[in-house]
Amino acid sequence: MGWFDKLTRPRRDVPSDLWKKCTRCGEVLLIKDLAKNLYLCSKCDQHLRMPIWDRIALLSDDNSFVEVNREIRSIDPLNFVDSKSYVDRLKESIAKTDVNEAVTTGRASIDGIPMMLGVMNFEFMGGSMGSVVGEKLTRILETGAAEKLPVIIVSASGGARMQEGIYSLMQMGKTSAAIKRLNRARVPYISIMTDPTTGGVSASFASLGDINIAEPGALIGFAGPRVIEQTIRQKLPEGFQRAEFLLAHGMVDCVTHRRVLKSTVARMLRYLSA
């Protein structure tokens, strides 16, 4: 788990802050145009990764988002050092992303329906789940159950955060148990899987939605494609582990275009909420 951190490193070599290359067609896109176009490629409509504040704005009503539990921050329980120390990696991520952790959570409304929202940030250590991601998500799930507020979680993660060792693994159990309680309280949970959703995140809360939505083209799976290729020593078929593959295999309820994501989620909630 967490291999995405590595896998996607070359992509960060985008030489300028002003433009980005489409990950599918290679079209050069100006960031300011992208931001106006929901981070969709203007040429091929590829759904590129969306910064979290744009994502929050996309899904919640204007000015309705109020962040919660911002003060929960990572510590370094194992004193973990690889080629860099975990503490330094955290500092770098905080500086780069201007948020404290790989998930931002809050209260918001969607088409007037109050909800709890969690949005993962792939830019923060590959969106990896450590103790803080687990805790912040568990808290919004518990609030959702207690106050009968639907929960929406937008995933973007390579998996568990290796630097927190066993603690990060246990977040899979913790978040999944909290979802079971939400289920028992008959409060809807909608999971939105974006590019990429893999490893321990895919194998816990992201797969457990009452409704699972995938963004077009998103890479979603348990094992990373490179790990699978190395294990079975054969090339993976075209489209393997993409959103459409998951839809075909019955793992997601729908693949939904970003332009209609908010209205689709709101419609679902109106059906499921009391």
Add this chain to the structure above:
Amino acid sequence: MPKEFEFEKSITELESRIRELQTISESGKVDLSREIQAITDKVDALKVEVYGSLEPWQIAQVARHINRPSTLDLIKLLCGDEFVELHGDRLFGDDSAIVSGLGRIGSHKVMIIGHQKGHDTDENIFRNFGMPHPEGYRKALRMMRTAERFGLPIVIFIDTPGAFPGIGAEERGQSDAIARNLAEMSDVGVPILCFVTGEGGSGGALAIGIGDRVFMFEFSVYSVISAEGCAAILWNDPTKAKEAANALKLRAENLLEAGIIDGILPEPLGGAHRNHQRSAEEIVKQIEAHLPILKSMSREQLIEQRYKKFRSMGKFSCEEELENA
């Protein structure tokens, strides 16, 4: 997988020397019992020295020893011929990397579920090296729900490198199978006792690891990623597995300290592979100590306690941040 490790070479050499002397001695021509005793004492001292100071990376190897007691070995010792194996997930197939069935341990009727590895290459290929597909996890969940319906406590043996990374596994929803088990196990209304007997490999281990009590054998490991995998990703160098094993803190004593597990089961000198019976005895001890307490709890109490147990796992700071810090 070697049958002996570099660090135990001196021990196995002396042991084969003892066997030689015994053969000579048994032929009746000379009495070598004093020499044999001397070498035996030496081996015992050496075992204490070697196995008393194993590095995390060495422990990770012992945890994977090909002769380590497997789930079926333990079942045989715990239940004898009483065990009835039950197969299949009723959805796709029967995964031989996870075994399950009904058995009696001491005075308790239980459902037993566990990863299954092999003791040789053929067996390991059949068992997929203990790496389950989704149908294995779905079989495990089916067994847990059956156990719940009939009020049977569940005993689980964890020993896997991880869930299998393959095309079929992804097509059939490896993520869904693991996630579903995590959620459902938090809601099973009978006692669940888990024992990490060898390798606790990541999500593939945890997927049958949400228990009221979780124990680890002394030389077992439990980790978010294998030392090799971690080295390949974070060090960009698979040969740094030793460093990764240190950094991951994957030993039983680390997990006990972290409050993730409830106890450590001692292993015979040299590791569990040298004496399967001893492992079975240690398991019985824990079952006899903990099952009566758990059996006396109501369904609601059990589920609440299990939720709180996993809810409390994680380390973070909760202080208000300093302005412009």
